[in-house]
Amino acid sequence: MLRASARGVGGGRRGASMAFSLLAFSSAAASGIPPKPQPPLMLPASISAAAAAAAARPRGQRLLLARAAAGSDPEPSAPPPADAAERRSLAVRMGELFLGLAALLVRGAGRGRGEAAAVEARDGVVWEQRPEDVEAERRRRELTSPGFSFSAAGLLFPYHLGVAQCLIDRGYITERTPLAGSSAGAIICAVIASGNTMQDALQVTKVLAENCRSKGTAFRLGAVLKDVLDEFLPDDLHIRCNGRIRVAITQLSWRPRGLLVDQFDSKEDVISAVITSSFIPGYLAPRPATFFRNRLCIDGGLTLFMPPTSASETVRICAFPASRLGLQGIGINPDCNPENRDSPRQLFNWALEPADDEVLDKLYELGYLDAAVWVEQSSAELLVKNEQIEKT
Numbered sequence: 001m002l003r004a005s006a007r008g009v010g011g012g013r014r015g016a017s018m019a020f021s022l023l024a025f026s027s028a029a030a031s032g033i034p035p036k037p038q039p040p041l042m043l044p045a046s047i048s049a050a051a052a053a054a055a056a057r058p059r060g061q062r063l064l065l066a067r068a069a070a071g072s073d074p075e076p077s078a079p080p081p082a083d084a085a086e087r088r089s090l091a092v093r094m095g096e097l098f099l100g101l102a103a104l105l106v107r108g109a110g111r112g113r114g115e116a117a118a119v120e121a122r123d124g125v126v127w128e129q130r131p132e133d134v135e136a137e138r139r140r141r142e143l144t145s146p147g148f149s150f151s152a153a154g155l156l157f158p159y160h161l162g163v164a165q166c167l168i169d170r171g172y173i174t175e176r177t178p179l180a181g182s183s184a185g186a187i188i189c190a191v192i193a194s195g196n197t198m199q200d201a202l203q204v205t206k207v208l209a210e211n212c213r214s215k216g217t218a219f220r221l222g223a224v225l226k227d228v229l230d231e232f233l234p235d236d237l238h239i240r241c242n243g244r245i246r247v248a249i250t251q252l253s254w255r256p257r258g259l260l261v262d263q264f265d266s267k268e269d270v271i272s273a274v275i276t277s278s279f280i281p282g283y284l285a286p287r288p289a290t291f292f293r294n295r296l297c298i299d300g301g302l303t304l305f306m307p308p309t310s311a312s313e314t315v316r317i318c319a320f321p322a323s324r325l326g327l328q329g330i331g332i333n334p335d336c337n338p339e340n341r342d343s344p345r346q347l348f349n350w351a352l353e354p355a356d357d358e359v360l361d362k363l364y365e366l367g368y369l370d371a372a373v374w375v376e377q378s379s380a381e382l383l384v385k386n387e388q389i390e391k392t
Contacts, residue, residue: 146309146311146313146314147314148167148172148178148180148314148316149179149181149185149317150182150185150186150188150189151184151318152182152183152185152299152301152305153184153319155354156347156351156363158202158367159364159367161202161205161364162198162363163332163367163371164188165198165368166367172375173192176244177244178244178246179193179244179245179309180247180248180309182247182305182306183248184278184319185306186248186274190271191232193237193240194232194233194237194240195234196233196234200232202360202361204228204232205360206357208354209355211224212353212354217353219282219283219284219285220285222285225275225278226271226275229271230267230271233271235267237270237271241262241264242262242264243310246307246308246309247270247300248260248300248301249261249273249276249297249300250297250298250302250303250304252289252296252297253296257303258304259295272292275290276298277299277300278300279297281298281299306318315374316331317330319334319351319367320333320347320351321338336370337366341366350363
């Protein structure tokens with residue numbers, strides 16, 4: 001039986017600030033500010049050439065709740081022709097409603113805090129650890145660096161797959177590298193720990209996307225995701241994940257609080273954890289919340305957008321441009337290499353509705369490119385540390 005202990009208060013506000021920043025990012029996307037050009041980076045031979053840029057979808061009507069959360073109305077823009085107007089699915093509306101409610105929450109509880117960059121949770125987080133796990137984690141901190149934390153990303157999952165493939169190719173992620181993630185980031189952690197290849201995971205993602213495109217996303221994504229993960233992941237998944245990956249979940253009580261889970265009893269327990277971490281109310285299933293280990297929970301991105309790993313140093317990976325979220329200290333994100341980017345608004349839409357296969361391939365390749373830029377810009381000391389660890 002796992003024991004839980006609470007540490008202080010305040011973690012929920014930081015997570016809510018993260019959700020507010022994401023909403024602001026989706027609204028600011030319409031401003032049309034061009035990205036700062038950077039020299040293009042060539043893909044390695046093992047990676048296929050990037051797919052042609054997908055045609056930009058028309059901008060949908062902004063959510064009224066987003067205006068209230070932002071504190072002011074955005075500048076008016078001419079409405080698109082009726083015959084070309086995008087009819088966004090219920091999935092997008094539910095996703096934006098979730099982010100809007102989170103924005104209103106932080107506006108009432110923590111306006112002006114300006115701490116969106118402080119994504120490492122230190123207060124108000126429940127740690128699912130047994131006493132013997134605490135000592136094991138202390139030893140891992142002494143031996144292992146760095147760890148990698150993957151952000152919530154929705155259906156931008158291929159971006160994280162591309163990042164992971166690059167880090168594996170360059171030796172930054174090994175079988176002992178600590179990982180952490182929220183929502184889609186939690187799923188990528190389980191995939192990496194499972195030993196499956198990122199290319200195989202990309203193909204499985206396309207199967208899931210095709211299912212959602214043909215049969216719908218809202219209210220049924222959770223069931224489809226569970227079936228896909230159960231078939232794709234190995235039976236000893238929990239053994240591979242225990243002590244290595246951290247899954248971020250938001251526990252609901254009198255206020256939202258972060259829950260970090262790094263010990264699992266079975267493969268089903270891991271899958272339940274990552275699906276709970278991805279549970280946007282009304283999006284994965286037609287209910288406002290779900291239960292995990294007798295706790296009422298929702299998406300982990302609300303409180304722990306990029307959770308800390310067990311390593312002494314954590315490199316954070318975000319599928320959205322960190323500059324648009326007001327974040328600092330993010331290691332890998334689309335700002336690393338903004339060449340040939342789609343609009344932030346388009347990324348936000350793809351996070352809630354499945355894109356075409358060619359777009360999924362493109363997201364994978366862009367993730368690889370961004371990680372390659374980070375590798376080139378980061379200090380070689382990180383790789384040296386990993387090589388030293390492997391020799392011990």
